[in-house]
Amino acid sequence: xxxxxxxxxxxxxxxxxxxxxxxxxxANPGRFLRLSGAVLPWLTAAAVAxxxxxxxxxxxxxxxxxxxxxxxxxxxxxxxxxxLASAGYFSLALASLxxxxxxxxxxxxxxxxxxxxxxxxxxxxxATGSLWGKPMWGAWWVWDARLTSVLVLLFxxxxxxxxxxAFDDPVRGYRSGAVxxxxxxxxxxxxxxxxEWWNTLHQPASIKFTEAPSIAPGMLWPLLIAAIGFSLSxxxxxxxxxxAAVMERRIRGLLLARAVSR
Amino acid sequence: xxxxxFVAISYALAFVVLVGFGLGAWLRAMAATxxxxxxxxxxERSGA
Numbered sequence: 001x002x003x004x005x006x007x008x009x010x011x012x013x014x015x016x017x018x019x020x021x022x023x024x025x026x027a028n029p030g031r032f033l034r035l036s037g038a039v040l041p042w043l044t045a046a047a048v049a050x051x052x053x054x055x056x057x058x059x060x061x062x063x064x065x066x067x068x069x070x071x072x073x074x075x076x077x078x079x080x081x082x083x084l085a086s087a088g089y090f091s092l093a094l095a096s097l098x099x100x101x102x103x104x105x106x107x108x109x110x111x112x113x114x115x116x117x118x119x120x121x122x123x124x125x126x127a128t129g130s131l132w133g134k135p136m137w138g139a140w141w142v143w144d145a146r147l148t149s150v151l152v153l154l155f156x157x158x159x160x161x162x163x164x165x166a167f168d169d170p171v172r173g174y175r176s177g178a179v180x181x182x183x184x185x186x187x188x189x190x191x192x193x194x195x196e197w198w199n200t201l202h203q204p205a206s207i208k209f210t211e212a213p214s215i216a217p218g219m220l221w222p223l224l225i226a227a228i229g230f231s232l233s234x235x236x237x238x239x240x241x242x243x244a245a246v247m248e249r250r251i252r253g254l255l256l257a258r259a260v261s262r
Numbered sequence: 263x264x265x266x267x268f269v270a271i272s273y274a275l276a277f278v279v280l281v282g283f284g285l286g287a288w289l290r291a292m293a294a295t296x297x298x299x300x301x302x303x304x305x306e307r308s309g310a
Contacts, residue, residue, distance in 0.1 A: 044284075051280065059273060071265035077276040117283055124279045128272045135265045233280055240287035247294035254301050 029246045032106055036239050043239065047232035054080075054226025063218045071135045076222055078128040080230035085125045085153060086188055088118030088234060092160065093185045096178035106242070108174040109249070111181065112164050113241040117234060119157035126150060137201060145194035146202035149187060156184040 058076030065072035092114045098107035129147065130140045141147065164170075164177035190197075195204045206215040215223070 055273065055276065059269070069265055070269055073269045074272045077272045081276070081279075120279050120283055124275055127275055131268045131272050135268055230280075233284070237283045237287050240284075240291050244287065244290040244294045247291070247298050251294065251297050251301065254298075254303070258301075 029106060029250070033243060033246060036243055040236060040239055040243070043232060043236045047229060047236045049229075050225055051229030051233055054222050054224075054229045057222035058219075058226060062222050063216065065219075068136060071132060072219075074128050074132040075219070076226045078125060078132055079223060080227040081121045081125040081128060082150070083227055084230050084234050085118065085122035085150065086191055087231070088114060088121055089153060089157065089181075089184065090188060091238075092118055092157075093181045096181040099174060099178045100182070106246070108171075108178075109245045110238070110242055111160075111174070111177060113245055114238055115157055115161045115164070115177075117237050117241070119154060119161060121230075121234065122150065122154045122157055126154060142201050144201045145198040146191065146200050149191045149194050152187055153184075153191060156180070156187060160184075 055076055059073055062073065062076070064070055092111055095104075095107045095111040095114060098104035099111060126147070129150075133142070134140050160177050160180055163180055164173040167173040167176070194200060195202055
């Protein structure tokens with residue numbers, strides 16, 4: 001997509017520790033730009049192909065649900081975005097852990113870039129859930145445990161977005177955001193098990209690792225393809241944003257060096 | 263009651279989110295690439 005492999009690179013913000021060499025091998029921004037520059041076009045192509053295939057199949061070819069009719073087709077957008085809302089937050093927490101424990105040079109930037117994308121997918125999950133709920137439940141919103149815990153997840157994302165940008169010293173923002181992200185992880189099992197712990201209007205999971213799926217194969221395959229497509233799209237978007245953030249930091253460093261040398 | 267408007271809006275929102283974030287990230291990366299190329303001291307030194 002770009003000519004990043006010929007561009008100057010930024011030295012790591014912190015020196016690799018002796019014990020964490022394997023982790024820090026991928027923390028060098030220059031190496032990240034080279035690797036991601038090679039991977040991103042393929043990742044984007046796969047993301048677009050699978051997302052279009054999954055959503056197209058779900059919208060046009062998948063069978064109509066005998067109870068819910070065509071409204072069940074919202075599932076092909078709602079379920080992958082719900083999966084990405086939680087998985088995205090998990091990746092945000094992982095980046096925050098790397099940031100706090102190993103001072104990973106790219107982890108701070110990764111957390112900053114994951115936040116808005118995760119919030120976007122969470123908002124999409126809530127909006128499509130609402131659009132599904134109105135014809136099925138007769139209400140746009142109910143204070144159901146699953147819906148409420150996902151709303152809390154959206155607020156956690158928004159809090160993280162605001163917090164990392166709230167300090168004059170970016171490092172303080174990164175650290176504060178990382179602490180918030182790690183505390184918020186407690187919400188992920190609550191989201192997952194809310195439909196089992198409480199009596200909810202939201203249906204329980206149709207796909208479990210421990211049991212055969214309770215969904216027809218004609219609906220399952222487009223759903224899985226759409227979920228993989230959304231996941232690759234999330235990864236491609238975050239990678240592209242992270243590449244931009246690394247270059248922007250390098251630009252700021254160069255401009256600052258020029259200003260000081262004058 | 264037809265559910266198709268709800269379905270259509272859901273897919274439109276998915277399109278907006280995916281294309282919006284994707285296009286935004288791509289434009290931002292392109293702008294950073296050009297800006298970096300313009301002030302890159304290594305390129306100036308090499309005459310590229």
